[in-house]
Structures are given as C-alpha cells and as structure tokens.
Amino acid sequence: MIQDFLTKLKNRQEFDQSLDISPYAKMMGFRLMREGGELTTVMKFNADLVGSPFPPALHGGTIASLLEMAALMQLIWTIDMTDNRQPFPKTIDVTIDYLRSGKPVDTYARAKVFRRGRRFATLHAEAWQADQKKPIAAAMLHFQMID
C-alpha cells in the first residue's frame, strides 16, 4: 500500500503530499515533501502535539514518531519497491537524542541510510524546525529487511 503510494510519488521531483493513507500518520499530521530531490517528512503543528504547556513544547514522543516515520519513508524510498519478494521493513530499535525543546511550530525530519545489508538496515535521522543546522532531535534506527 505505502509502496504503491511512494512509487507514484517517485516520478515527481517536487511534491507536498499528506500521508493520510495511514490513520496514525493522519492523526499526527505527517506529510511527505520533496524539494531538490531530497525527501523530507513533515509534522504539521497541532495543539494536540504539545506535551508541556509552560513554556509550550512538543511532546517527546511525537518527535520520536516523526523521526521513525522519516527513516521508514527514506528506507522504502531507497529500496526497490517493484520487487515483490522484498517484505516491508520491520523496526528493530530506535535510539533518540533530544537536543533542543520542540517549539510549537511545524517540524521537519530527514533520514540517511547508513548501510543497507541483506538482513538489516541502519539509518540516521534528524529533526529540525526553523534552522536545519540546529536539530531538535537525532535518532539512530535499525530495520529488519527480511522475514
């Protein structure tokens, strides 16, 4: 399902597409964006994402979700989705470092595939808000590529 969704997007150099094919992604306000060939996952700000009201800061769990979604999207984007033998990657673990507090604005995340082996893939993801050089969180993720 998500493979078909991404395959359609692959032919387009620029897009800003809602991820509402998944109820969870819809609830979180996740979007996929592509500018200059790079895939970016966006979490649109919504008052429900706030974990602490004074001063308003995003809930850490929402940022963890965003980073995981960004990494998964980047991984499926990278692998050959036309190969039917390729099962959907399974998350093995995520390790998140929270670097700055999340302001009540839109949050962006981008992931990089460090290594994609036959059995496992290792990715690194970063989330930022106003300035990409000042990430609010970073994550290391492992995915299992075979059943």
Added chain:
Amino acid sequence: MIEMPFNPELEVAKGSGIIANGAITAFLDTALGAAAYDQFETYKKIVTLDLRVDYFEKPAAFSSVIVKTRCLKITEQAVFVQGDAFSKDETTPIAHAVAVFSYEEMTTSVGGTSKDSDGKSSGDVGQIL
C-alpha cells in the same frame, strides 16, 4: 503500570487493528516520563534526554498496550527509567524502552526560558516529557 486503549486512529493501516510503532514509542516516552515524575514528592518538570526502544514483536490486533516501568537510579541531574510494553499476552513484552530524564523545579511562567539552580538557561536543552 499505564494503559493505552486501542483506538482506530492509532492504526498503522486502516482496519488492520495494529497500533503504529510510533504510537507505542510515544506511549513509552509518556509512561517512562510519568514514572520519572512519580519519583518526586514535589512537582518537577521532566525533560527527556535520551530514549531507546527495542521492538520485539508487533502488538496483538485490536488490543490495548500496557507499560510496566521501573526506576533504575535517581542522581542529582538525571533519572534513569526502563519499561516493558505488553499487548494481549501480559507475560511476553512486545517492546522494551530505556530512557534518561533530567528534572528541574516546575515553573509556571508563560514564555521566556526557565533557569535551573545554577542560574543557567535550560530553555534549549532536552524535550519536555
């Protein structure tokens, strides 16, 4: 022990009954943060510094998720917490999480950055709960 009831909004794919990994991660962050918060007599602002989640298996369909937490250590600056998430079967965990939280006195001022006991601004460190 904290429970997150099943809700169709948390499904990874419509009608699958499987709660998204992200929702479980967010729930573990909340549960472990609550466990850290629970270690103090007075109100403390709990800030996540680091969270690691290992996924063992996917949750049972249409099942709620519960988390059992354990506080490992409280130091002057940090609280170390771990927890296991369970789905239908309350004996085999579906995920395990380890987190480190920092804490500071709760401030109720709106806007501005809070100061910790050293007087240093801590507004840009970490993530609230």
